[in-house]
Amino acid sequence: MKDDAGLIRSLDARYYTDPQVFEVEKRGLLARTWQFACHASELENPGDYVTFDLADESLFSIKGRDGHIRTFYNVCQHRAHQLVSGVGNTRVVVCPYHAWTYELTGKLRAAPNTKSVPGFDAANICLTEVRTEIFLGFVFVNLDANAAPMDDWFPNARAELESFVPNWADLKPLEWVEIPENCNWKVSVENYSECYHCTLNHPTFATGVIRPETYDIQPQGYCLRHTTECSDLSQMTYDIESGFPNHDKYSSWFLWPMFSFQVYPGNLLNTYHWRAIDADHVVVWRGWYSVDGTDNPVVRRMAQQDRATTVEEDIHLVESVQRGLKSRGYVPGPLVVDPRCGVNSEHSVMHLQRWMREAIDG
Ligand code: FES
Ligand SMILES: [Fe+2]
Numbered sequence: 001m002k003d004d005a006g007l008i009r010s011l012d013a014r015y016y017t018d019p020q021v022f023e024v025e026k027r028g029l030l031a032r033t034w035q036f037a038c039h040a041s042e043l044e045n046p047g048d049y050v051t052f053d054l055a056d057e058s059l060f061s062i063k064g065r066d067g068h069i070r071t072f073y074n075v076c077q078h079r080a081h082q083l084v085s086g087v088g089n090t091r092v093v094v095c096p097y098h099a100w101t102y103e104l105t106g107k108l109r110a111a112p113n114t115k116s117v118p119g120f121d122a123a124n125i126c127l128t129e130v131r132t133e134i135f136l137g138f139v140f141v142n143l144d145a146n147a148a149p150m151d152d153w154f155p156n157a158r159a160e161l162e163s164f165v166p167n168w169a170d171l172k173p174l175e176w177v178e179i180p181e182n183c184n185w186k187v188s189v190e191n192y193s194e195c196y197h198c199t200l201n202h203p204t205f206a207t208g209v210i211r212p213e214t215y216d217i218q219p220q221g222y223c224l225r226h227t228t229e230c231s232d233l234s235q236m237t238y239d240i241e242s243g244f245p246n247h248d249k250y251s252s253w254f255l256w257p258m259f260s261f262q263v264y265p266g267n268l269l270n271t272y273h274w275r276a277i278d279a280d281h282v283v284v285w286r287g288w289y290s291v292d293g294t295d296n297p298v299v300r301r302m303a304q305q306d307r308a309t310t311v312e313e314d315i316h317l318v319e320s321v322q323r324g325l326k327s328r329g330y331v332p333g334p335l336v337v338d339p340r341c342g343v344n345s346e347h348s349v350m351h352l353q354r355w356m357r358e359a360i361d362g
Contacts, residue, residue, distance in 0.1 A: 059072065164263040185276035201314075230248060233265060237305075
């Protein structure tokens with residue numbers, strides 16, 4: 001939003017601190033956008049399931065005998081008991097309360113003593129299904145039955161990622177690093193989505209991986225696309241000769257609102273997943289992958305180095321911002337929007353904050 005001088009001001013502090021705003025986000029944004037559920041390799045065999053929470057709902061994704069992965073609200077259609085918990089494998093889904101039994105497709109298969117109920121027809125009863133898409137082996141769900149497909153939200157992202165990670169179908173999670181941050185999820189996402197702070201705060205990243213003067217972030221639908229040239233690749237601490245195209249590039253695709261795919265030189269895929277806990281807390285999951293999920297010293301070292309440098313550096317930044325947003329002395333400042341864009345511009349935050357405002361204010 002522009003002020004009288006034509007400057008674009010950062011969002012008011014209450015967007016990041018007010019529990020009411022977070023409630024609005026849960027009912028609106030989180031229920032209308034594509035959200036990460038699990039990796040498809042966690043659902044390898046028919047009957048494999050993974051339970052997860054989204055917007056105060058418990059959900060589970062499960063693999064059918066037809067090979068399809070479906071997602072359901074984790075609630076029995078009898079008298080609302082929860083059906084499954086954690087991860088596991090099951091032949092059919094049996095409710096622990098009165099043993100109503102569902103097929104892996106969600107259809108009610110059997111329910112004790114219901115044959116003696118006049119008019120009871122099991123064919124009319126089915127678990128409530130949730131929109132599910134598999135995106136490069138990652139399972140995403142959307143609670144909005146009418147949501148546009150991911151390819152509409154994030155044009156070209158799938159094809160671009162396929163060209164950066166040609167072996168994506170062979171990848172499985174090797175390591176998930178869990179990073180609790182005492183800040184609103186939007187503070188963490190904004191911090192991820194600009195590199196105006198990189199040179200000062202991320203010496204390893206800014207000098208070891210990227211050439212900051214070539215860094216840029218541009219919207220592509222509801223994706224924020226990070227591109228850069230890499231610094232001297234002969235200085236890389238690992239062998240990047242993967243034999244794949246784009247092995248000499250760094251790139252990232254942030255999928256609004258809470259997921260990002262990153263590819264490091266050597267076609268190394270890694271991911272960010274923000275899980276908003278409440279107005280003041282978010283947990284960031286950093287995912288690292290390898291072929292078949294087998295141990296890979298390069299990936300392990302990258303995960304460790306990233307946790308010790310960029311991630312650690314960012315935690316202090318975002319937590320300080322969250323404290324600052326609660327200060328009576330804070331007046332939202334102008335974003336540094338350079339018409340030429342580039343690394344020292346916050347045009348990407350401007351786009352992000354427009355989406356945030358739309359989500360909250362409608
Ligand atoms: S609530 Fe599930 S069988 Fe009764
Ligand atoms: Fe950062």
